[in-house]
Amino acid sequence: MREIIRQGLIEMGLDKRVSPIAPEHLTRYGLMLLEKNAVMNLTAIREADDVARLHMLDCAALLGCCDFAGKRLLDVGTGAGFPGMVLKILTPSLDVTLLDSLQKRLSWLDEVIAVLALQNIRTVHGRAEECAAESGFREQFDLVTSRAVADLRVLCELCLPYVKVGGQMLAMKSTGSTEETDAAGRAVSILGGRMLPAYDYVIPGTEIAHRVVRIEKIAPTPAKYPRRFSQIKKSPL
Template identity: 65%
Template sequence: MIAPLLEEGLPALGLTPPPGAVEQLDQYARLLLEKNQVMNLTAITEPEQVAQLHMLDCAALAGLCRLEGKQLLDVGTGAGFPGMVLKILVPSLDVTLLDSLNKRLDWLAETCGALGLSGIRTVHARAEERSHDPAFREQFDAVTSRAVAELRTLCELCLPYVRPGGYFLAMKSVDSDGEIAAAASAVKALGGGLERVQDYEIPGTDIRHRAVIVKKISETPKKYPRTFAKIKKKPL
């Protein structure tokens, strides 16, 4: 049920999957559903919905930004979305999956092994802390986040990781106009500029989602990000 939906859905997104990618995504989905029986990885438990609302939703990003040969960081990766999907679809992509919950990362590392993926690593850390590390700060061509946090918060957590000239891609709902407007000052303060907002339809559904694409224009001031308590109490 999963593979046929991917075989139809990926071309509908303008994507030509590399050899073996559909099989890897299918196996990834099956491993996710199997592990979800003992660990809370996803609230979506129907195979058809996993294919559409996880795999194809995340795959849409691969059609919106050139990722070949780039370094990507997925902040708050959770069960690996969108970082794992993008790695499978763009094998030359170097991917770092960052999350604050180690047991999720352990499962992702095991899954990478089962899928035969290389050029992908996991990092156990809080996003607002690790970006002050010189080995991570402004070291990535692209940073993604599918987290449910408000865009102002996500920008402060993610933009410090993006090198000037790179991009932050936030996955949002289509009713996020207010969030985007409210985040304008934060984007500017963090060294970014809103490049475009791209809505897309998930193939096989009538669901529309949105990618907010922010370009890194200049270095982020060293005082950002602040502690999470300060970010939450007083968003930029």
């Protein structure tokens, strides 16, 4: 796993930009993931080489689309820590908050944070549409990431309220998401954002092409958003 990660970072031109101990820490994280996955459903990916490529390198690719150093980042629906934990390991100066609605996943992430002795990273238990109304969260982050499998219009309403004006939302999608991205234009505008050029990449060692949808926050999100999740799901913007 370690060698795949190391070579992949070189192939993406990221090896000189990340922490020198990142390959070792990402490997430890990946092995902890596989071990815990035997008793808790954290990922459908069960082979070490696939974890290295389809989780670690896939998330690492985000570093190619903007500057993360010294920024404050929120990872919405972090699950097993993707991409937030990976980005923190790669960029130690990044301040990271991992938000998820399932406490048992967060408890495991707390174990990973402790084992790797990571600083300026924390887990928060809560629902995205509820935490966004809190003053300590709303429009407080330079970067908000999401790898969740959800319609982009839904993700925008859940994520953009957290982004400070001048910051960016980064949604991990497939390169086949052009129609979905186009359909989200109205939601982006209503929520105070504007589309930036997407960032496309191929995961090293694979032929899998992915896309980071980038949205810049140019105005505050109206106070009535996000709505209750049932409304967001039933009537996307």
